[in-house]
Amino acid sequence: MNDMQWTPIGSEPLPPPLPATRVDFSGSRSEFRKTVTKGAMLELVTFGFYRFWLVTDIRRHLWTHTAIDGDAAEYTGRAKELLVGFLFALAILVPIYLAYFLIGIEFERWQGFASTPLFIAFYAFGQFAIFRARRYRLTRTVWRGVRFWMDGSGWAYAFRAMLWGLLVFLTLGLALPWRTAALERYKMRHTHYGDLRGDFEADGWTFFKRGWWLWLLSPIALFIFPLAPFFYAEFKAREWRWWLDGIRIGGVSLSSNLPHDAFYGLYWKVIGWWMLLTVAFAAYMGGSALLVVALTGVPAEEIFAGDNATKSIPMVVMMVTGYFALALAINIVMRVYLQRDLWAKVLETVEVHNIWAAADVRGSGQLAGALGEGFADGLDVAGF
């Protein structure tokens, strides 16, 4: 009977495990498409200033239609905050650019092209921006009347990102899983929901085991171009799943059974649209050239010869219009497929365990400013 003492804990009578909770996404695709189409047009009319409102509308749509345990999330950020953040970022970035220019001159005097490494400083700044932008977004994310929030330092994050980046560079990309894991750990450990603290439990080794062969095969994609989207889709699906599996907030954990081929369709649809739009654009250009020739009676030779600018104006106008229409359409396609559809596809595979641990969380944390979003906008970096 003494043997009984050595029975593994697992065989002791446990309360039956609570079923995992699902995450539901109920957003209507056509509604989202309408939002981004209208937004893209307004963006065009406003020379891009509408982007703050559009981004906010997109997030509001995605957040409110995402329900965890029956309760939908809410995005409380507002476009004006983003606009102000952008203006602040501008005020800080402009002197930095000026300083960059002056220091660059001193470096160049010393040695030709010696200022190139200064770009690295901007990369670090971009990492800082990514961290701070994430903080802004999280503090505007509310679920059950309690917000997410973040502490930690953007510069500490940027420093880690730089060191790991160097290692990835030196190992030709092999260290990437460990870099991702370390950075996620930093971000998640400084993420909170009310008084619950986040953590990230996935490790680089697991990620490496799931994707190393992609690293080996990637040179092939340089020669056989159509393979590249497959490789990228495989990589992204594996990364998403690994990332979701690692997320912890207090006692709550996530898991995902995202299949490895989940994104094939998405990426190929985007590529298909992209090719279709390019062909349409080429046809439009050809057609408009013929139209201009037919209407003005100016031979094609002269339209394209620039010595008489007034003759080429109709053509330039047609070209610019066509270019904007193309940019607009590509914008809509990217947002519908790569934001909305990807979001929905990932969420339907997510399971939330131990959600009861978040049943009575005390709210805390302060709102963070949108300066980070402004930097990210000004430096053209994105990330989560």
Next chain:
Amino acid sequence: MSDVFAETPAQPVKPTIFFDGVSSRRRQVTLTLGDALEIAEDGATPVRWTYADIRRADGPPGTLRLAATSAPPLARLEIRDAALAAEVAARCTRLDEHRTTRSGVAKIVGWSVAAAVSIVCVVLFGVPLAADRLAPLVPKPVERRIGDAAEVQMKTIFGRSVCEDPAGKAAFAKLVNRLRDAAGLDDTMTAGVLPTSVPNAFALPGGKVFVLKGLLDKAESPDELAGILAHELGHLKHHDNMRGLIYNGGTSFLIGLLFGDITGSSAVIFASRSLVEASYSREAETGADTFAIEIMHALGRSPKPAAQLMFRITGKEGGSGLSNILASHPLTEDRLARMTTEDRPASGPPLLSDKEWQALKGICGSGKV
């Protein structure tokens, strides 16, 4: 029950949920619609929301999600029963006051168009004016520093050393000095020949002019080279480098501001920048040509040979699509035509003797580069 006559709606089929904004506890509540909205959980004191304080929050379809300005900012009331939701919404007069309306969007559009128009005006009129006025005011040492940096870069590209053959150098110095005196530039300017087969010449900030050996090889007479040098001196005289620097920096910053990234990498920015900057640069080139014509006339020589040299190098340029609008220089054939009309028989002495010219051609030594 404090308000006996308050209308108590029939118990809704779908539950009404309340989050008090302090804890994430999900409270199932019943609503009483009196002179204020009363939110009551079993066995707790009800929370009262004044109707005028109630605002709509973003909610999923089929749920009316409410917040109140007088409650904790994240307190939310979620009404899932359509009939009850309609009843509550009807009482809240200021429900949608805080949301962007159609006129709000019109305001955004209006202001951005105004901002865009003013940025475009500054790019087209303000920045060129600022560049023209500021460039001559840039202190000489600053200009020279920038020039030094550019010189190091150029030498990295075109070879480290300047051609040093003594006789050639003497001839080159004589030619440059005659042009410099005619141009009225001070003696801080320097000139040199770089040993590379690229046929070109350029001026750098801080009074530096470089001729590349390829150009020297193609030149058939001192006048051809002199015209080109005079053109580069024109750039120095007009401070074109500093003007270009201020102008390019200004426009790329402003156009980047318009389209939202300051580094200016996206295609629209690139396209509009090249268009605007090319026209500015063409203007500067035409100005330098005018200056070259004046100098050559002052020295009693014709400006035409320089244009012939250019034409020999580039060939006919026109007729190839949009590249003309984007070109940084006027077309060579146009420049040739202009210089031809300015052609006059020589009235001054030759700028270099035959012997000096031969020495200059050999400034980089006899070896091929």
